[in-house]
Amino acid sequence: MARSKKDQIVEGALMAFAQYGYSDTTMDAIADVAEVAKGTLYYHFSTKEELFLYVIEKGVKMLIDSVDSVMQREDLSMDQRVLCVLDEHLRFFSENRELCLLLLSFFTGDQQRDEMIGKLLSGYFTTMEAYVAELQREGFVRPDIEVRTMVSSLFGMAGFTMLRKQFRKETGITDADKRTLHLLLSGVLTKG
Amino acid sequence: MARSKKDQIVEGALMAFAQYGYSDTTMDAIADVAEVAKGTLYYHFSTKEELFLYVIEKGVKMLIDSVDSVMQREDLSMDQRVLCVLDEHLRFFSENRELCLLLLSFFTGDQQRDEMIGKLLSGYFTTMEAYVAELQREGFVRPDIEVRTMVSSLFGMAGFTMLRKQFRKETGITDADKRTLHLLLSGVLTKG
DNA sequence: TTTTTTGTACTGACCAGTCAGTTCAAAAAT
DNA sequence: ATTTTTGAACTGACTGGTCAGTACAAAAAA
Secondary structure (H helix, E strand, O other): OOOOHHHHHHHHHHHHHHHHHHHHOOHHHHHHHHOOOHHHHHHHOOOHHHHHHHHHHHHHHHHHHHHHHHHOOOOOOHHHHHHHHHHHHHHHHHHOHHHHHHHHOOOOOOHHHHHHHHHHHHHHHHHHHHHHHHHHHOOOEOOOOOHHHHHHHHHHHHHHHHHHHHHOOOOOOOHHHHHHHHHHHHOOEOOO | OOOOHHHHHHHHHHHHHHHHOOOOOOHHHHHHHHOOOHHHHHHHOOOHHHHHHHHHHHHHHHHHHHHHHHHOOOOOOHHHHHHHHHHHHHHHHHHOHHHHHHHHOOOOOOHHHHHHHHHHHHHHHHHHHHHHHHHHHOOOEOOOOOHHHHHHHHHHHHHHHHHHHHHOOOOOOOHHHHHHHHHHHHOOEOOO
């Protein structure tokens, strides 16, 4: 079976929302990109809002899964896992540019929507913070660092590095980029 | 003389744009916030676009000035200046929350506008990259790091840390926050 | 006098959401 | 076997509201 219409819609909506932002994306445009009639959009989602949240929710879930899969790798030492999670962020963001854009600009201004997206994203932050806190308890992360700040920094540095690359139309991440981010992160790890 | 009408407009526009985003901000709303008649808006700025770009441009200039003022302090050693620039970012972002929000979500989707904002922001990036490159040449920053990546990371970590704080309705930056960011940054500095 | 500001009223483009109607495959009736 | 019915999936023209930008006359400032 080919993609279902619903999948087509979600994919098209992701492209459109990422490119134009929530308000500048019209339902007609989504219908065009998804190659579906406008009515079909409203058959599957009752409002633009609902479609938007569905797209974000799915994306955040993917990001969380991707983090989980690294943190549960028994073949890596604890401190290797931190660096590997950073790499995974870079990989994820570069493979899902549209989603990356959406997540980085999650403050859309709308009170209610921000609330929702905040809740969804906080699923991600909670996951990350739990992992980092555990690492800190086990002595792999310096005891005097603020977990929350470390996590939002990691998210911000990975995200913005990708964003800037995308803006400069550079493709892919070089070894020097990775090294730079690893070194930044190593500042908060306890020394070997 | 009190604030000129034009200043009132720019300030009101900053508030409105930061809160609602470009598209969801109406000119009527800006006029309301700025306590100015709609006609006055169009007397000073011929389009919404023009007003928006003026606001961003002014903001980026402020950020660049703020970075310059730190990097030119002769009383600080070179490596002190790097950390001080980071602190300055935090201060600037926390004192100009609205602007911080706007700059972080500068990708609005509109091709032309992104181009413009990109150009304006790249003034900031160029400045920062020049400083960091100089520090690297003088041996205060590890030779194997990628300057551009370091700068976008710094911007991203400071910005997102503030954004997250704002979202969690936490006020101000604690010493632990600063320490965390300093430690991150110290990873790319040559050791004393 | 000239420039700036105000406020109201208006226009036209644009867009979220609606709805009457189509398609079609599978189930039920004949 | 053939016809009829059902209902879920889908379509796209249409509607009602919103908002950038205009027009302009009168008032206030400079």
